[in-house]
Amino acid sequence: MREIQAQKVIDAVAELCMHSNRYLPEDVKKAFAECAASEDGPAAKEIFRQLTENYELSAETHLPLCQDTGLAVLFVEIGEEARVTGMNIREAINEGVRKGYKEGYLRKSACDPFTRANTGDNTPAIIHYDIVPGDKLKILLMAKGGGAENMSRVTMLAPAQGWEGIKKFVVQRVAEAGPNPCPPTIVGVGIGGDFELSAILAKKALARKLDDVHPDPKIAALEKELLETINKLGIGPMGLGGKTTSLAVKIAVHPCHIASLPLAVNIQCHSSRHEEVEL
Amino acid sequence: MAEYSLTTPLTDEAVAKLRAGDVVKLTGTIYTARDAAHKRLVDLLDKGEKLPFELKGAVVYYVGPSPAPEGRPIGSAGPTTSYRMDAYAPRLHSLGLKASVGKGKRNDAVKQALKDYIGVYFGATGGAGALLSQRIKKAKVIAFDELGPEAIRELTVEDFPLLVINDSAGGELYAKPDLKAAGLE
Numbered sequence: 001m002r003e004i005q006a007q008k009v010i011d012a013v014a015e016l017c018m019h020s021n022r023y024l025p026e027d028v029k030k031a032f033a034e035c036a037a038s039e040d041g042p043a044a045k046e047i048f049r050q051l052t053e054n055y056e057l058s059a060e061t062h063l064p065l066c067q068d069t070g071l072a073v074l075f076v077e078i079g080e081e082a083r084v085t086g087m088n089i090r091e092a093i094n095e096g097v098r099k100g101y102k103e104g105y106l107r108k109s110a111c112d113p114f115t116r117a118n119t120g121d122n123t124p125a126i127i128h129y130d131i132v133p134g135d136k137l138k139i140l141l142m143a144k145g146g147g148a149e150n151m152s153r154v155t156m157l158a159p160a161q162g163w164e165g166i167k168k169f170v171v172q173r174v175a176e177a178g179p180n181p182c183p184p185t186i187v188g189v190g191i192g193g194d195f196e197l198s199a200i201l202a203k204k205a206l207a208r209k210l211d212d213v214h215p216d217p218k219i220a221a222l223e224k225e226l227l228e229t230i231n232k233l234g235i236g237p238m239g240l241g242g243k244t245t246s247l248a249v250k251i252a253v254h255p256c257h258i259a260s261l262p263l264a265v266n267i268q269c270h271s272s273r274h275e276e277v278e279l
Numbered sequence: 280m281a282e283y284s285l286t287t288p289l290t291d292e293a294v295a296k297l298r299a300g301d302v303v304k305l306t307g308t309i310y311t312a313r314d315a316a317h318k319r320l321v322d323l324l325d326k327g328e329k330l331p332f333e334l335k336g337a338v339v340y341y342v343g344p345s346p347a348p349e350g351r352p353i354g355s356a357g358p359t360t361s362y363r364m365d366a367y368a369p370r371l372h373s374l375g376l377k378a379s380v381g382k383g384k385r386n387d388a389v390k391q392a393l394k395d396y397i398g399v400y401f402g403a404t405g406g407a408g409a410l411l412s413q414r415i416k417k418a419k420v421i422a423f424d425e426l427g428p429e430a431i432r433e434l435t436v437e438d439f440p441l442l443v444i445n446d447s448a449g450g451e452l453y454a455k456p457d458l459k460a461a462g463l464e
Contacts, residue, residue, distance in 0.1 A: 180383035241454035
């Protein structure tokens, strides 16, 4: 059994929180440049110019990219032959979030759903665990902002609705969201599993690189079809019109019940902050 | 699309001439307020108590800034999504509020209030919090400190870059989604 000191987890998670909120991933920067070049309108071009200036400034000053530094969502893969020592793994992760959000001057956005009283330290984090073979501990952090998250939906389609039903629901959702989730967005789509797994799949899909191609060519083709259809909506950057309503669509699929066709749409704003560490 | 430099407090005359698509550089004092702060403001009004700032001619910025690092007046400070404040905005406009700053769509009641009381809804670029914070020169919590990021702050801004999204004549800048092109109609 490989032992991993809890302090290592705390420090790694704190660093993930701070770094992801200050440095936009390279694939997102690249997508900004490519999409800006394809836009004809001055408003769309101006938004991309501001977003570019913003990520440059953020890296330089260490001010967060966006004031909404998100709820900390973590996808944790624990090797069967690894264990965290000195502290419970959940406590260590929460301690890391606490430390990262405090030392990084990141906004604490977690609150009680009824009283709306802020918990003060952005915990408890939202943690999804997966037990995997091996002796490594992999932690993926997503700093998920509320504006885009609010525009997300889960639905249970009838199997007969099939791909056409899925496509209609996703495109309609993006249309209804309009300028609210800070377009250009990234659209995570979870198909199958059950009610809650579809949502988890949709969110985890958002951590994929924007320019990757799904290993299953059939799914890759569906991602392309959805993105092209969404971009025909013309919502554009910040809703001001243009060719880029979304930068990418990422689909994740899982077998489901014979009676069901679960579908989740998790919308991510352009400030797509996520990072992974392996311990 | 005209460009204007305006200073706060805003007058009816200044607001009435603004049209959707105009660019505005705003200088002066503005107040931050988002979800929880709006609820408190309306609670104060219900009790007949005084608000922590003067509403007449005021501009409210829907923002919950990140904490200020040392040597800076404020952290990252971009707009939050505005529809969550739609329940409160018409009442504040009826009492003298001239403008709100946020991102995203407003409902019909807010658009009507902009017509009835000569108001304007400005958009700022969502997610450009590091960039926008450069135009904020001073920040001071003036109410509800315990709300943390949702406390009401008095901000001093210089040439804060805004776009007119909804004007007092019923104009709106946002692109209507082309449902037909996307095969939804």
